Amino acid sequence: MTAMEGNRPVRVAVAGLGYWGPNLVRNLHEVPTAEPVVVCDLRQDALDAITRRYPAVRGTTSYDEVLADDGVDAVVIATPVSKHHPMAAAALRAGKHVFVEKPLAASSEEAADLIELAGDAGLILMPGHTFLYSPPVMRIKEMIDSGELGEIYFVSTSRVNLGLHQSDVSVAWDLGPHDFSILRYWLGETPSHASALSRGCIMPGTPDVAFINLEFPSGTVAHVELSWLAPSKLRRTTIVGSRKMVVYDDTSSEPVRVFDSGAVLPNPETFGEYKLTYRTGDIVSPHMEAAEPLFRELEDYCAAIQGGSVPRSSSELGLEVVRMIEAVDSSLDANGARMEVAIAERDLV
Amino acid sequence: MTAMEGNRPVRVAVAGLGYWGPNLVRNLHEVPTAEPVVVCDLRQDALDAITRRYPAVRGTTSYDEVLADDGVDAVVIATPVSKHHPMAAAALRAGKHVFVEKPLAASSEEAADLIELAGDAGLILMPGHTFLYSPPVMRIKEMIDSGELGEIYFVSTSRVNLGLHQSDVSVAWDLGPHDFSILRYWLGETPSHASALSRGCIMPGTPDVAFINLEFPSGTVAHVELSWLAPSKLRRTTIVGSRKMVVYDDTSSEPVRVFDSGAVLPNPETFGEYKLTYRTGDIVSPHMEAAEPLFRELEDYCAAIQGGSVPRSSSELGLEVVRMIEAVDSSLDANGARMEVAIAERDLV
């Protein structure tokens, strides 16, 4: 992989100024290792709004012009999913590093193609799984890795709200990348099987609620509930380990709560004769430092470009997330049948 | 069906004085139409504890003696599930009305057999699905039936706790009857299909967590999460209807909360071009009268015996609940495959 020489800031172009793009521009201005130089969108008024606020940033409606610009080291793509592959592929072919909003691409074929292109060119390809940079998610990762939680028995998570339907994708493609990337990061493994039940309540054909079951090779099982239709916002994830249990609620002032509780397995010889006992201990809400995940994520992108490191939100992880969504879609197409999550070819070699 | 003549209280025997039996005895003393006359258990100390408190009640270790007693009109059975069928069948053959704790029996064959026996003898057979008599469940039933909630899109429910493992049954047989009976009562239909994922975290082979997906003929879908392993008690059911949404939490001082919120479908012609809009309105916690569900349930049992009516917790509903659990078990045996819920023979005629 080609690392940039020296400590020069990475000169970044942002393509796509819809809902999320302006946040990316704002954070890029705060990351010391980044220098936002150009923004690109088809709508002139979206460009004007940004360039008025940031006079040092140039606006253009031509993506080709961005790719031809030698003053651009890297692009950040925040367009609808269907545009991810063509725009990222063109950028990689033009020798630019690529950050693309989640999900990485609209299919695993497309995602694998981008990975191959980036590998061949020695360029960074990074999907924007921002939650991997949020302090609660990182803290729980540490607790899992250190063994503090013990064996992870199961994870149950709900991400529901009365929110905007996306007209072009299902709730699994819209909200699923959040939970799937977090699970992949925490557990360090991709599920072997998935099954799902969904319904298009408002628009038949566009699932707006989904109940997804996942099985992991290690034995961990997980349930993911996703919905655009719910009486109140709920972001609740329960992780049950053999030593401790954790509740993670992104909307709470105490986002992580650690329960020192569990079942105590009786002596195997007497097993079945005596009842299990339960241990209930203290509950701790660890203090979380305030840090904007998006800032951290873009910092990681620039560090990867400058140092040739693999970002936490890696392209491989992004591909696994797409495979998980595809397995959910396959299950839904097969009336909820349990489906294998596709295995990467290179894993089979 | 043979109704009892006159207004004489129903003379009741209670068999099984474990955890739940004494509650039944206490409530039978408060129901005006019931007269508890005898309690039966193999353990003499359990009998003594009851007869000391209720000197008018006789104790016996012989169930045969109870069945032979002409002074007993009806039995209440609160023994482990495996004893439900033999004890209930013997009682029906002896001409006694039967109330049996949930689930009605250990298999749908057993349950159907009891229903046939009761039908032939013109006796009441009633499973103890107590939640059907709790004020919040009844209030939500009224809201569904009156159309206040609109079409029921989906139901999502969690019943989890760090609680006692049952050594003889799975979490689906232990906790499932609660949610399955409530869903059957609310929706007035039995699911057509079920699929499930579970794990025996503590005792391999005994599922202590289960994620269950249910599909109903009307289109309603439901998810039921059951667990004996969880950091804190959670009894949360969300009902999402086309008009209103309801959150039911049995542990809260406000067990029912009604959300006057929903998605507003745009004009079909312009569909897809415009975004959906969302309506957010008042939230109401209706006042619930305090009433002991078990008292109401036993009152319903006695009314059915005296008047020949069908109790709300009917034997048919009890059979459907057993069929739902069996479908869950079938799915688990088939690695989570989607299974049909067996259809009653009479429905096929």
Added chain:
Amino acid sequence: MTAMEGNRPVRVAVAGLGYWGPNLVRNLHEVPTAEPVVVCDLRQDALDAITRRYPAVRGTTSYDEVLADDGVDAVVIATPVSKHHPMAAAALRAGKHVFVEKPLAASSEEAADLIELAGDAGLILMPGHTFLYSPPVMRIKEMIDSGELGEIYFVSTSRVNLGLHQSDVSVAWDLGPHDFSILRYWLGETPSHASALSRGCIMPGTPDVAFINLEFPSGTVAHVELSWLAPSKLRRTTIVGSRKMVVYDDTSSEPVRVFDSGAVLPNPETFGEYKLTYRTGDIVSPHMEAAEPLFRELEDYCAAIQGGSVPRSSSELGLEVVRMIEAVDSSLDANGARMEVAIAERDLV
């Protein structure tokens, strides 16, 4: 003080079988060092209800008979406040140890008289400040005494509910003993001054809401809000110390929450020039063992009788509590003026 010889259980009489009396009888049956022998009430049906449940206990309508009974070592008085002094005094004169429900007496003169009587006779006199035996209150006492909380800056407490008005006493006499006894126990000191604002909202002349300010010799200040008129039950006490802060909520499943937070005083030299900084740390809900405070309290009563020890809920503490209520009444009589809390004579010597 006269300790009882041997390990013989203390033979106890309970006088007053209203709301609280039956709880006392039930717990006395469970305390190994107590033997409830007789219950006394003017209402025969109240006596019958108890003696039916506890055949070994005798019932009587004559308090004189109880006092004359050599088989009675100690009495437990659970009658209206106005009866506390005459009944306790008679018992002490008859050579019986006395436990009397809170508050100890209807005035500090009465309370001091009882203390003198008990002292002269070498008998135990104990007021029933049950909260001093509840695990959360005890845990917080440990944290204060060990210095874990640092200097106690202030305490703010609310005890409100939509509850039964007492027709004979004010909300200060009804609910005040709870918070006043807890504060006296935690802080180990009696306030020097009190001021109060109250209103008789429903019955003019009977305060049903009171806002009470207390100043302690050490510098700690406290606010106590008491009300029979409130939209929902609230039992919330905040203790702010220089090192840590605690929230105690008796109605919560996590009754004690410890906040490792505080203000960090800047260097005195630069004081005023720099802003204070704040430290925010972990929040811990320590596990509380389940223990019935009333059981522990009666156990302490019997231990005091048998061993001559001073019970945690001592008669001195009971007297201080009465003095605090009297200071509140004085302030209310003087339109909310700040009043001194009377100092015990012996403290002046």
Added chain:
Amino acid sequence: MTAMEGNRPVRVAVAGLGYWGPNLVRNLHEVPTAEPVVVCDLRQDALDAITRRYPAVRGTTSYDEVLADDGVDAVVIATPVSKHHPMAAAALRAGKHVFVEKPLAASSEEAADLIELAGDAGLILMPGHTFLYSPPVMRIKEMIDSGELGEIYFVSTSRVNLGLHQSDVSVAWDLGPHDFSILRYWLGETPSHASALSRGCIMPGTPDVAFINLEFPSGTVAHVELSWLAPSKLRRTTIVGSRKMVVYDDTSSEPVRVFDSGAVLPNPETFGEYKLTYRTGDIVSPHMEAAEPLFRELEDYCAAIQGGSVPRSSSELGLEVVRMIEAVDSSLDANGARMEVAIAERDLV
């Protein structure tokens, strides 16, 4: 009062660009009837930050220049309290309308002087009591005025947090204006008496916690708890009326909760013989429209200037708030004695 002719937007100058000033500038840009033309601060970098973002706004370090500018109709002052009077007085003398952040001035003399100046000149003087424009406060005002809550028995409010100490003022001057202005607005009357207890926990001499009791002429009583030292943010106000009760929590997603509960007064003849009964009904969280209070407040300022109307946050209300704070200070100086709230001279005429 001199109303501005036509519909020309009010040309506004903002003086003071500390914490709050930039919010005022941003909102003035959104109010259609306002045209922010100049900002004034002694710090050039604060001016630059604003003028970079809003190129149409001029920056100056000279307040005199602002007052001499004929292109300025009105000033908005957001400086420390000690500067309120001199800056507002100078502006009024220069013929400018004045909006000044709360509290209106550092003493009631100063506030009264400003009112007189504004009255003489026919100019608008408005203190920035922003909470009067927040939807929950306005909704509760409607409920009180319509009689829905009945007679207001009492109000209890807590505004506490682990927050920044102000080095120049006490917690009563810093946080008190919020609750005092809300109470004045809701109840339509100024308290007759106040008493208070406070402590300077961190900096002796600077009260950082205060417990304030207020008595209103109508009989309503109120308690206000203010603190910069508390384990967690609490903004909880309880309003107890004879018909309904309300809990207002500014930090909640359901900021207003209406409890249809109360005590039912028994028949006066039988009074004292029978116990009170309690009515517990539904709880309603009315939907609140999202509206930025600061926007509404500035809109009201411009409307008053253009139409000569009296703004909701009137200078008279601002003076009453200062009088309430002064009464608290007097009580604190007199060791918590109950003090009269000064009566406006014109009320005595």
